[in-house]
Amino acid sequence: QVQLMESGGGVVQPGKSLRLSCAASGFAFSSYAFHWVRQAPGKGLEWVAVVSYDGTNDFYADSVKGRFTISRDNSENTVYLQMNSLRPEDTAVYYCARPYCVRDCYSHTYDIWGQGTLVTVSA
């Protein structure tokens, strides 16, 4: 069964760090790029970051650049999002998403999504 499962969310104080994980199963993990997308309470979807299929390239939204780092471990079929210097405005459900095409195809079309993990940044 093709699936993504996020974990690592929780309540954290402003300025602290948190690392999210996205475990993949049921498909050739190392052939796909992966994206993180978030949704703040009552707000719309916001793209956060992408890592290439081989981990050599990554890009970030301006709102998180310099604070968040996306990475992957192809031996563990897992994508990570290291979040540092967290702010209250980072409070959101964080989704991991897989594009529909493989390797050097850079796509914003996500055919597989995880169920999300909630991050709450509050004192």
Next chain:
Amino acid sequence: SSELTQDPPVSVALGQTVRITCQGDSLRNFYATWYQHKPGQAPKLVMYDRNDRPSGIPDRFSGSTSRSTASLTITGAQAEDEGDYYCNSRDRSGQRVLFGGGTKVTV
């Protein structure tokens, strides 16, 4: 600009047709993709590229693009089509992804 603009909330009667749009300069270079999102669930892909539907999405969903505007049409809306619909595409550099603000569809 690096933005995608979507319609305000819309209401459609059961069995009727609704068309929602997504506007942005980036759509001149990159196709819009459409997602349906219901509370407590993961977003679901409903339309991509010019007018392609993933397997399992009914053919009452159709898409089109003209210049800087992409449209998603539901012909014969059903109760299960109710939800928030988001478009996405890419920014001018092609490296970053943009999402529209979403349109709530009520059936």
